[in-house]
Amino acid sequence: MTPAAPASPGGGAEYTADAFQKETDVSRETLDRLKDYVALLGKWQKKINLVGARTLPNVWRRHMLDSAQLLPLVRDRARSGPGRDPGAPLILVDLGSGAGFPGLVLAILDRQNPLPLEVHLIESDQKKCTFLREVARITGVTVTVHGARAEDLDPFSADVVTARACAPLDRLLGYSHRFWGPHTRGLFLKGQDVDKETVQAGKSWGMVTELCPSRSDPTGIVLCVKDLRKGGA
Numbered sequence: 001m002t003p004a005a006p007a008s009p010g011g012g013a014e015y016t017a018d019a020f021q022k023e024t025d026v027s028r029e030t031l032d033r034l035k036d037y038v039a040l041l042g043k044w045q046k047k048i049n050l051v052g053a054r055t056l057p058n059v060w061r062r063h064m065l066d067s068a069q070l071l072p073l074v075r076d077r078a079r080s081g082p083g084r085d086p087g088a089p090l091i092l093v094d095l096g097s098g099a100g101f102p103g104l105v106l107a108i109l110d111r112q113n114p115l116p117l118e119v120h121l122i123e124s125d126q127k128k129c130t131f132l133r134e135v136a137r138i139t140g141v142t143v144t145v146h147g148a149r150a151e152d153l154d155p156f157s158a159d160v161v162t163a164r165a166c167a168p169l170d171r172l173l174g175y176s177h178r179f180w181g182p183h184t185r186g187l188f189l190k191g192q193d194v195d196k197e198t199v200q201a202g203k204s205w206g207m208v209t210e211l212c213p214s215r216s217d218p219t220g221i222v223l224c225v226k227d228l229r230k231g232g233a
Contacts, residue, residue: 015061023215024068026109033108033139034064040135041099048127050099066164066216067102070187071109073212073224074117074160077185084159084183089118093158093179095150096166097121100132102189103162107141119143120158122150150175157181164189169197173205173228186225189214194221206231 017038021031038059044050055062074092084090094103100121107119121143123129129147136143146153155178166172169188176186190197198209206229214220 015058015065017060020060020064020068023065024109026068027112030109030111033111033141034105036138037100037104037108037135038064040131040138044131044134048131050128050131051101061216063099063101064105066189066214066220067105068109069215069222070102070162070189071106073185073187073222074106074110074162077160087115089115090160091118091120091156091158092160092162093120093122093176095122095161095163095172095175097123097132097145098125098128098165100135101164104132104135104141104143106162107136107143108139111139111141116142120146122146122148122153124149150178153178155179158184160184161186162188168200169194169223170201170204173201173207173225177228177230180228184226184228186223186228188223188225190221190223191217192219192221194223198223204231205229 017031017035041050041059042056045053045056051063074090077090092103092106097103103119103121107117110117121132123132123145124147126147129145132145158179158181161176161179161184163172167175172188194211207225208227210224212222212224214222
């Protein structure tokens with residue numbers, strides 16, 4: 001996937017799968033996998049609450065593009081990150097995966113990479129875990145679904161930690177810290193309160209942050225975090 005210009009503000013339900021493909025330059029095969037994902041999402045949504053019902057008509061912008069916009073940032077970590085074996089897959093931990101955004105979308109997009117991501121989806125709701133495993137099976141991607149709370153898992157180091165609508169930043173960093181190594185980067189999809197959350201989190205955590213405008217939501221922000229450490233800045 002190659003970077004593209006930001007999506008038009010407030011884009012509505014007219015944002016289609018074809019528009020997504022044009023903006024992200026994904027292959028037809030990858031698009032077909034994502035279409036299978038969308039079909040499963042609509043089917044399972046009738047049984048369990050996976051996403052806000054009002055977002056389904058605009059699923060390609062609200063969920064697919066919102067997740068996909070992280071891939072260039074993930075790949076930048078793979079290219080430029082120190083302290084990792086260039087011949088090893090990039091380890092990505094997705095916190096509070098829910099319906100799989102952004103972690104499962106990233107796994108599908110990166111499936112044909114010679115060194116695809118090693119994706120860990122962390123979700124405590126067992127019904128949602130079943131959904132995640134079914135999407136992975138149908139789309140043919142390999143992911144590890146952890147049916148537990150992040151704080152209950154044994155720590156391991158990730159190259160990238162992602163999350164969307166999981167928790168306020170101070171709590172999110174607490175969940176993330178057990179997966180944080182010296183060169184880990186956090187990529188968190190946040191809303192218009194990101195500045196307030198960052199100030200609050202800074203009372204307990206030291207970090208370096210960068211804000212990138214969202215390509216899917218004119219009020220959204222991608223918050224990039226590195227050099228995370230306990231204790232205020």
